[in-house]
Amino acid sequence: xxxxxxxxxxxxxxxxxxxxIISSASxxxxxxELENQFPGIKNRLCDEEGNIRRFINLYVNNEDIRxxxxxxxxxxxxxxxxxxxxxxxx
Amino acid sequence: xxxVKGLKCxxxxxxxxxxxxHVCEICFGPLEAVYKYDEIKxxxxxxxxxxxxxxxxxxxxxxxxxxxxTIGLQVGYTPLVRAENLGNVLGxxxxxxxxxxxxxxxxxxxxxxxxxxxxxxxxxxxDTAACASTGxxxxxxxxLTTAGNVKSYIFIPYNLEQAKIVGTxxxxxxxxxxxxxYDDVNRLCSEIAGKFxxxxxxxxxxxxxxxxxxxxxxxxxxxxxxxxxxxVVVPMASGSLLTKIWKAITEFETMGLIENNDTKVYxxxxxxxxxxxxxxxxxxxxxxxxxxxxxxxxxxxxxxxxGFYAMRVMNQSRGWGEDVTxxxxxxxxxxxxxxxxxxxxxxxxxxIAVTKKLMSQGILPKDESIVVSITGNxxxxxxxxxxxxxxxxxxxxxxxxxEELYECIVNNKQGGSQNAVSANSNTx
Numbered sequence: 001x002x003x004x005x006x007x008x009x010x011x012x013x014x015x016x017x018x019x020x021i022i023s024s025a026s027x028x029x030x031x032x033e034l035e036n037q038f039p040g041i042k043n044r045l046c047d048e049e050g051n052i053r054r055f056i057n058l059y060v061n062n063e064d065i066r067x068x069x070x071x072x073x074x075x076x077x078x079x080x081x082x083x084x085x086x087x088x089x090x
Numbered sequence: 091x092x093x094v095k096g097l098k099c100x101x102x103x104x105x106x107x108x109x110x111x112h113v114c115e116i117c118f119g120p121l122e123a124v125y126k127y128d129e130i131k132x133x134x135x136x137x138x139x140x141x142x143x144x145x146x147x148x149x150x151x152x153x154x155x156x157x158x159x160t161i162g163l164q165v166g167y168t169p170l171v172r173a174e175n176l177g178n179v180l181g182x183x184x185x186x187x188x189x190x191x192x193x194x195x196x197x198x199x200x201x202x203x204x205x206x207x208x209x210x211x212x213x214x215x216x217d218t219a220a221c222a223s224t225g226x227x228x229x230x231x232x233x234l235t236t237a238g239n240v241k242s243y244i245f246i247p248y249n250l251e252q253a254k255i256v257g258t259x260x261x262x263x264x265x266x267x268x269x270x271x272y273d274d275v276n277r278l279c280s281e282i283a284g285k286f287x288x289x290x291x292x293x294x295x296x297x298x299x300x301x302x303x304x305x306x307x308x309x310x311x312x313x314x315x316x317x318x319x320x321x322v323v324v325p326m327a328s329g330s331l332l333t334k335i336w337k338a339i340t341e342f343e344t345m346g347l348i349e350n351n352d353t354k355v356y357x358x359x360x361x362x363x364x365x366x367x368x369x370x371x372x373x374x375x376x377x378x379x380x381x382x383x384x385x386x387x388x389x390x391x392x393x394x395x396x397g398f399y400a401m402r403v404m405n406q407s408r409g410w411g412e413d414v415t416x417x418x419x420x421x422x423x424x425x426x427x428x429x430x431x432x433x434x435x436x437x438x439x440x441x442i443a444v445t446k447k448l449m450s451q452g453i454l455p456k457d458e459s460i461v462v463s464i465t466g467n468x469x470x471x472x473x474x475x476x477x478x479x480x481x482x483x484x485x486x487x488x489x490x491x492x493e494e495l496y497e498c499i500v501n502n503k504q505g506g507s508q509n510a511v512s513a514n515s516n517t518x
Binding site: 009012018053056064084086 | 116
């Protein structure tokens with residue numbers, strides 16, 4: 001099953017776990033399943049219309065999902081999903 | 091003597107205490123320092139500021155520190171140059187260069203932000219600092235942590251310009267090259283920051299770090315005789331500097347230090363990494379991330395964190411944004427060098443080239459005050475321009491040979507040729 005790396009600001013919702021395993025076939029499903037296990041997390045990741053928030057970057061195996069198929073990006077068993085807040089310049 | 095109220099989410103307005111935090115726990119929006127402006131207004135004046143040292147701390151009430159600064163005490167107050175030669179070429183009557191290519195100690199505006207971030211990190215009790223960098227930030231963190239007795243870990247894309255690598259490791263910092271783009275470095279650092287308890291200057295120290303950029307604009311306004319320019323052109327990577335220049339102008343107005351001058355803010359990007367200007371021109375709500383491919387590596391951020399806010403400032407101020415090709419960037423570097431004797435890095439080439447382009451489009455008026463932001467030094471990005479500048483004419487140590495060469499030089503100049511003399515350039 002795909003694993004998800006949880007960033008610090010969300011760990012209060014995951015009982016401080018920094019990585020969780022979530023059964024899901026796409027990013028969209030993954031967000032729903034995260035919400036089932038950790039209520040409140042979807043609201044952090046998505047806005048009222050269900051779109052991923054402007055300041056959150058989601059990566060599947062180090063590739064930004066906006067370069068893949070967004071929320072429809074499919075997930076395989078050994079995929080690693082990272083949730084990364086946007087970062088200032090360098 | 092703290093004038094900082096705390097941190098506030100720029101998206102949802104949630105408030106947080108003054109801690110090493112950078113994103114809102116509720117909506118992931120970026121946090122920003124907020125101040126007790128009423129108290130600051132009672133404490134500063136033009137006169138008080140003018141009597142202080144020539145460094146960024148002359149505006150310390152508007153910086154997010156609670157104690158006296160401890161790192162970067164001599165940083166800032168770089169020249170504002172009235173660029174008459176450049177103005178003559180461009181046909182502009184009042185154009186200035188804010189020249190951070192000579193910022194102390196590492197020749198870029200990053201010395202400002204890092205001084206604020208590290209002074210704050212020391213207040214918080216950190217003994218180790220880190221950053222993700224496209225080069226200039228690496229140099230500033232390396233030099234200023236060494237001087238301030240703070241340990242450092244610095245992460246960069248592995249293929250940066252040699253000068254930016256040497257200009258980091260020379261201070262003894264731990265430099266880690268990541269096989270990937272800056273956006274890959276950022277993603278990794280975000281995960282490292284979650285595991286290691288360091289002061290990441292552009293991650294968990296970001297709300298403090300970013301405030302340092304305001305000093306760039308505070309200085310411009312003071313150096314213009316306590317007025318804001320009509321127009322300011324700013325290079326954009328993450329877009330942070332542009333938003334902080336706007337914040338600085340607004341703060342000086344609020345403090346009664348300047349009159350409102352309807353300043354318009356213009357953003358500059360390289361065509362090979364132009365997510366912000368592309369979104370601006372297409373009136374998109376959000377920008378599309380890009381994979382950078384440009385000679386302007388210090389601006390090569392494909393997922394700009396402050397892109398949304400930078401767009402908002404350009405729209406609100408009724409400014410605009412443009413992007414330029416690598417060839418135009420090189421021409422921009424040469425134009426500034428050949429007119430004003432200022433050698434800027436590729437980011438400065440972007441800013442000059444965009445200024446020129448906006449003027450030719452009639453967007454930037456030629457008869458009003460314009461400040462062009464030059465944020466880094468050309469000696470750091472020599473690879474970008476080495477094939478576009480002439481090589482020396484080599485001769486033997488014989489007077490006759492020089493006289494012969496001199497004839498060639500003078501004749502070529504009279505012939506109007508821009509090319510350097512090459513008649514004897516291969517003489518051993």
